[in-house]
Amino acid sequence: MKALQLIGALKTADIVKRAGAKFPGGMPPKEWAKRQDLLVDEVSPEADAFQEMDREFYSGPENLSDLVNKYITR
Numbered sequence: 001m002k003a004l005q006l007i008g009a010l011k012t013a014d015i016v017k018r019a020g021a022k023f024p025g026g027m028p029p030k031e032w033a034k035r036q037d038l039l040v041d042e043v044s045p046e047a048d049a050f051q052e053m054d055r056e057f058y059s060g061p062e063n064l065s066d067l068v069n070k071y072i073t074r
Contacts (some may be wrong), residue, residue, distance in 0.1 A: 001013050001016045001017055001020070004016060006071070007064075007067040007068055007070075007071040008062075008067050008070070008071070009062045009064055009067050010062075011061035011062050012057065012061060012062050012064065015053050015056050015057050015061070018053060019050055019053050022043050022044070022049055022050070023035075023038060023043055024038070024042070
């Protein structure tokens, strides 16, 4: 999330922050198995907790490639 903020992708960083906030502790565990267990048991048993954020993310609120290129060439 910090990297997104650093390049100026504030809308995308907000989506990531809101998605992470659905997990206990505010971010998902790094370990895949633990993350999957939490998703199934607590965060989204019906697999719908992230649908709205998925739509937001994939609608491309920001052109991440352009932002990265602008950051690199500063």
